[in-house]
Amino acid sequence: MKFYEISDxxxxxxxxxxxxxxxxxxxxxxxxxxxxxxxxxxxxxxPQGSVLGPLxxxxxxxxxxxxxxxxxxxxxxxxxxxxxxIMLNTNPEEFKNNINSVMTETTNWFQSNFxxxxxNKTHFMQFLTKKQNGRKIQIIAPNSIKTNIKSTKLLGLIxxxxxxxxxxxxxxxxxLNKVCYAIRVIKPFMSVDILRMIYFxxxxxxxxxxxxxxxxxSHHSNSIFKIQxxxx
Numbered sequence: 001m002k003f004y005e006i007s008d009x010x011x012x013x014x015x016x017x018x019x020x021x022x023x024x025x026x027x028x029x030x031x032x033x034x035x036x037x038x039x040x041x042x043x044x045x046x047p048q049g050s051v052l053g054p055l056x057x058x059x060x061x062x063x064x065x066x067x068x069x070x071x072x073x074x075x076x077x078x079x080x081x082x083x084x085x086i087m088l089n090t091n092p093e094e095f096k097n098n099i100n101s102v103m104t105e106t107t108n109w110f111q112s113n114f115x116x117x118x119x120n121k122t123h124f125m126q127f128l129t130k131k132q133n134g135r136k137i138q139i140i141a142p143n144s145i146k147t148n149i150k151s152t153k154l155l156g157l158i159x160x161x162x163x164x165x166x167x168x169x170x171x172x173x174x175x176l177n178k179v180c181y182a183i184r185v186i187k188p189f190m191s192v193d194i195l196r197m198i199y200f201x202x203x204x205x206x207x208x209x210x211x212x213x214x215x216x217x218s219h220h221s222n223s224i225f226k227i228q229x230x231x232x
């Protein structure tokens with residue numbers, strides 16, 4: 001904690017908060033009887049369900065210095081517990097070597113902090129123009145090899161490698177069609193105020209999320225605004 005300039009009284013307070021932590025699981029069966037596991041000493045994690053736990057995890061102890069470990073060859077972007085690593089290089093061989101170097105440094109950082117990289121949620125994508133062809137690059141990850149993918153979900157948006165939003169907008173259209181049907185079914189039984197509340201909760205919020213990014217793609221986004229008109 002001294003590395004993050006937490007010293008004196010604040011340091012002592014945080015140490016007392018993190019020392020001698022025990023955790024157990026309690027549950028009720030069908031009768032119901034309360035069942036509890038044995039108390040286990042927690043050595044390398046923050047108390048779950050606490051107010052300070054997420055703050056310490058994201059800012060001070062763990063995630064804060066991940067970007068420092070890999071910023072030499074990449075541009076890491078952190079949002080809560082989602083990390084995106086952006087890399088640029090015009091030389092294909094250097095690009096390939098840099099990617100694997102960053103992957104190695106990331107894996108080492110996880111091991112040093114007693115964490116495990118979830119390879120199932122780790123993806124590699126090359127952003128291309130319509131006339132470009134992606135290069136075949138394999139990334140060596142712990143117990144797996146990552147190859148280039150064409151689309152992935154990031155913070156609720158489905159991003160494709162050409163930023164055309166051809167995968168995100170159909171998925172969004174499917175959600176809005178279901179909302180449109182539901183509102184049409186309950187319309188005879190609900191007041192205007194309730195219908196308005198349902199619209200803003202289940203349609204407008206879903207449609208407007210990220211619209212500043214994908215909304216200017218008139219070729220695909222027109223279908224969304226057509227459904228909005230049907231709902232209204």
